[in-house]
Amino acid sequence: MAPSPAAVAAAMPPAADPEREEEAEQQQTKWGAALEGLVVGSYCHDVLLRGGRVVGETLGGAAAFVSNVLDAASPPEASFAVVSKVGPDFAYASAPAPARHPSLLCPAPTTSFHARFSDAVASPAAHAPDRQLRRVHACDPIYPDDLPERRFAYGLAVGVAGEVLPETLERMIRLCRAVLVDAQALIRAFDADGGGGGAAVRHMALEGTPYARLLQRVAFLKASSEEAPYVGVETARRRCCVIVTEGRDGCRLYWEGGEARVAPFPAVQVDPTGAGDSYLAGFAVGLLWGLSATDAALLGNFFGAAAVSQVGVPTFHPKMLQAVKQILEDKERRGLCASCKLIRQLTTTVLIFARHRCRLHRQVHADLKFTGK
Numbered sequence: 511m512a513p514s515p516a517a518v519a520a521a522m523p524p525a526a527d528p529e530r531e532e533e534a535e536q537q538q539t540k541w542g543a544a545l546e547g548l549v550v551g552s553y554c555h556d557v558l559l560r561g562g563r564v565v566g567e568t569l570g571g572a573a574a575f576v577s578n579v580l581d582a583a584s585p586p587e588a589s590f591a592v593v594s595k596v597g598p599d600f601a602y603a604s605a606p607a608p609a610r611h612p613s614l615l616c617p618a619p620t621t622s623f624h625a626r627f628s629d630a631v632a633s634p635a636a637h638a639p640d641r642q643l644r645r646v647h648a649c650d651p652i653y654p655d656d657l658p659e660r661r662f663a664y665g666l667a668v669g670v671a672g673e674v675l676p677e678t679l680e681r682m683i684r685l686c687r688a689v690l691v692d693a694q695a696l697i698r699a700f701d702a703d704g705g706g707g708g709a710a711v712r713h714m715a716l717e718g719t720p721y722a723r724l725l726q727r728v729a730f731l732k733a734s735s736e737e738a739p740y741v742g743v744e745t746a747r748r749r750c751c752v753i754v755t756e757g758r759d760g761c762r763l764y765w766e767g768g769e770a771r772v773a774p775f776p777a778v779q780v781d782p783t784g785a786g787d788s789y790l791a792g793f794a795v796g797l798l799w800g801l802s803a804t805d806a807a808l809l810g811n812f813f814g815a816a817a818v819s820q821v822g823v824p825t826f827h828p829k830m831l832q833a834v835k836q837i838l839e840d841k842e843r844r845g846l847c848a849s850c851k852l853i854r855q856l857t858t859t860v861l862i863f864a865r866h867r868c869r870l871h872r873q874v875h876a877d878l879k880f881t882g883k
């Protein structure tokens with residue numbers, strides 16, 4: 511029987527609790543000197559197109575969005591390493607939105623995607639696919655030997671172009687105490703170049719892949735509502751806790767014997783790219799701060815909403831981050847764990863910073879000449 515989300519969340523080591531120092535020390539001896547995470551997945555180049563016209567070119571790849579949130583909101587004692595591969599053409603090693611965590615350099619070109627957005631003003635259905643992806647270049651896969659030879663507190667398998675091989679995921683599971691996986695790393699297939707500029711991205715059933723047998727050793731599997739049918743939620747929830755993100759409707763958690771819906775935060779969607787990635791990182795950060803899985807999902811929704819409010823890898827206002835960290839620290843110190851309180855506090859933060867975000871939108875729009883939805 512799959513463990514409950516509470517049991518799985520407990521597998522993820524929260525930041526130091528002074529009352530549990532001895533236990534923390536023992537865990538650290540077993541799982542490495544620090545509360546260190548391992549992020550595996552390649553950075554990429556994203557080209558955003560609307561009506562056949564390029565409206566934005568940005569740093570992409572789940573690893574970029576994930577490390578952005580981990581850098582911004584992890585507890586002070588938590589760190590992480592990124593294993594990512596890029597080619598000599600990689601454009602964002604020192605650009606204004608840099609890939610701060612170094613990557614392994616390969617002779618192959620950097621993975622790149624073209625995302626085609628429809629001209630529709632707004633999609634009427636919350637779960638309708640909002641973009642068509644084509645993979646234009648694929649860098650080398652990440653092999654088990656590319657991973658550092660040490661233990662990690664947690665791992666995030668966040669490939670975008672099939673680069674996290676089954677044997678690499680297996681190695682992550684061995685090295686990390688708890689592994690969180692984005693389904694997009696496991697179920698993407700790439701149709702041969704049909705002449706339309708790259709390979710169309712489609713999905714295959716998880717059950718038919720070599721990753722399926724590893725699921726029972728994974729803590730959390732996150733899928734978007736578009737990916738969920740390919741994951742097979744009813745089968746997967748018997749092996750691990752499954753999170754289905756539902757765009758502007760928030761998300762749902764499924765485990766064997768239960769499920770929970772977690773409410774979204776308000777956002778003005780500018781560019782949906784990176785919402786799922788930022789969600790997963792926010793969720794992991796929540797667990798590191800010692801939140802329950804459903805409260806951590808709330809933090810996932812918070813960072814997912816922040817991601818859609820900007821083009822490319824989002825910039826967070828330092829005061830907003832300070833406010834969020836204060837909420838998380840208070841919760842830790844005073845043991846406040848009621849979701850409704852967390853919702854109230856985070857919603858207030860969203861509203862306070864909405865004005866700033868609007869200014870930032872205008873600036874980013876002007877910089878990138880992105881036409882918006």
Ligand SMILES: Nc1ncnc2c1ncn2[C@@H]1O[C@H](COP(=O)(O)OP(=O)(O)O)[C@@H](O)[C@H]1O
Pocket residue numbers: 733734735754755756757758759760761774775776777778779782783784785786787789810811812813814815818
């Ligand atoms: N328009 C939106 N308004 C508010 N939150 C959003 C919006 N779109 C996405 N999110 C947040 O980001 C999460 C991931 O978005 P989703 O679109 O489901 O994933 P993906 O980017 O993988 O398709 C959602 O669960 C939600 O928390």
Ligand SMILES: O=P([O-])([O-])O[C@@H]1[C@@H](O)[C@H](O)[C@@H](O)[C@H](O)[C@@H]1O
Pocket residue numbers: 554555556569570571572573575623643670694782783784785786787788
């Ligand atoms: O939008 P999202 O699903 O969270 O994740 C996205 C991937 O699906 C896409 O392949 C990649 O090019 C983007 O940079 C981003 O990582």
